[in-house]
Amino acid sequence: MPSFAVLLLIALIPILYTAYLSFTKYDVLSDPVWYGTANYEKLATDQKFWSAMKNTVIYTVFTVPLQIFIPMLLADVLAKTEVKWLSSFVRSVLFVPVVASLILVGTVWRYMLSGDTGFFNSVLATVGIDPINFLGNPTWAMVVVIVVSAWKNIGYFLVLFYAGVLDIPGERYEAASVDGANRIQQFFYITIPGLRPVMVLCIILSTIWSFQVFDLVYVMTGGGPGGATTTLVMAIYQQGFKLFQMGSASAIAIVLLGIIVVFSAAQKLIIKEEN
Structure with a gap:
């Protein structure tokens, strides 16, 4: 019990401090000043915040199905194949990106997709297709982040x-x-139907992870071009560590925490019903 209390405190103290900062005006250079609900009121009309929310929702809506249906189809095929070594090999190969660092994955894919010399544009050039600005085009940048994220998981x-x-x-x-x-x-x-309990768990996990995405976006696009791939966590980073508006960043963090808590509670309720 004492160890549980210590762990609870370790988890609660940062959350409570973040909640406190969300009600202050704090620029790091000076002490926090009580600001009331002003940070939250600003978020309600902040176009950059809603753009980040929209990007996060778009990312989630497309990433979750890819991370659910492709693995489910592969699992069905691999579980029923008579060539067992092939099944083990495919599962092992596909698990390699899971254990790889997100920074490493993002860096490798960024170089593969970059400019005229990137791997994919070099392949397109060999068949006479003009290079595509994968990371500089708003639409392509989001597509690339979604595909790479799904591939990794x-x-x-x-x-x-x-x-x-x-x-x-x-x-x-x-x-x-x-x-x-x-x-x-x-x-x-x-x-x-037989995979329904597993599917529910995977959907909830994938959704929570999607709302928390940061590393891959930071390395591959930095939230660009023009904020096209700026997610909620990316917005927290920009507000807190680029603009040094810790109060505003904390408010976004609390909103994100609320979203994740809702999904976590839904996960527990659904799994309880399934059991």
């Missing part, structure tokens, strides 16, 4: 879905085969 969710597929009784598939159901029908009527 696919291996993690694949492990969860793979274990879930193995837990589905084989008798169900055998009975479905006897009744004439093909692989596609088995996937939709047996695999997906």
Whole structure:
């Protein structure tokens, strides 16, 4: 119990201090001055904040499905393949990006996508296609961040879905085969319903991680071009460590914390109902 109390304090003290700062005007160079709800009132009309919120929602809406459906399909195929070594090899290869540093992943992809000499533009040049400004175009920059993020996490969710597929009784598939159901029908009527508890967990985790995205955006685009990939956490960084507006940054952090708490509570309720 004492150790739990210590851990609770370690977690609570930064949160409570951040909450306090969100009600102050604090520029690091001087002491915090009580500001009331002014920081939150400013957020309500701050176009940059809402742009960051919109970017975060767009990122989440597209990243979560990619991180759910691709691993789920792969898990179903790999769990049923008769070539077991191939299944193990594919899972191992796809898990490598999971354990790799986000800074490393972002740096490698940034160089691969950069300018005329990047890997992808070099390939396009060989087939006569003009180079694409992947990181300098607002639309392409968001697409790239979404794809790279999904690619990095696919291996993690694949492990969860793979274990879930193995837990589905084989008798169900055998009975479905006897009744004439093909692989596609088995996937939709047996695999997906059987993976529902795992799917709920993965969706909640993926959503929470998506709202917390920072490292990859910071390394690949820095939130640009023109704020097109600035997410909520990126906005916190810019307000707090570039503009030194700690009160405003803390207010955004508390809003983000509220969103994450809601998703975490939803996760617990849904998992409880599933159990």
